[in-house]
Amino acid sequence: xxxxxxxxxxxxxxxxxxxxxxxxxxxxxxxxxxxxxxxxxxxxxxxxxxxxxxxxxxxxxxxxxxxxxxxxxxxxxxxxxxxxxxxxxx
Numbered sequence: 601x602x603x604x605x606x607x608x609x610x611x612x613x614x615x616x617x618x619x620x621x622x623x624x625x626x627x628x629x630x631x632x633x634x635x636x637x638x639x640x641x642x643x644x645x646x647x648x649x650x651x652x653x654x655x656x657x658x659x660x661x662x663x664x665x666x667x668x669x670x671x672x673x674x675x676x677x678x679x680x681x682x683x684x685x686x687x688x689x690x
Contacts (some may be wrong), residue, residue: 604668622686635674647683
C-alpha cells in the first residue's frame, strides 16, 4: 500500500479535480492512529505531517501537497504543525 504525493500540483489539476469544492478538515499538532476504510485524496492548505504506514516507512507531507491514501491502510499520523486540508473519499 502506497501513499501517493504530488508536490505543488498546478492550479489546472486542482481545478479539474474540484479540490476547492471538497470538505475542509483541521487538526492541531498531535499524534494518533488511523485506518482508511476508503481511499482518501486530500490537498494540504497548511501544516506539516509525518504519516507512517503500519510496518512501513514514514512519509512527510504538508502545505501544497496533493496526497492519496489507499483504502485499507492503517497508519500513524504525527502532525508537527496545525493542519488544514481539503479532502474527499472515493
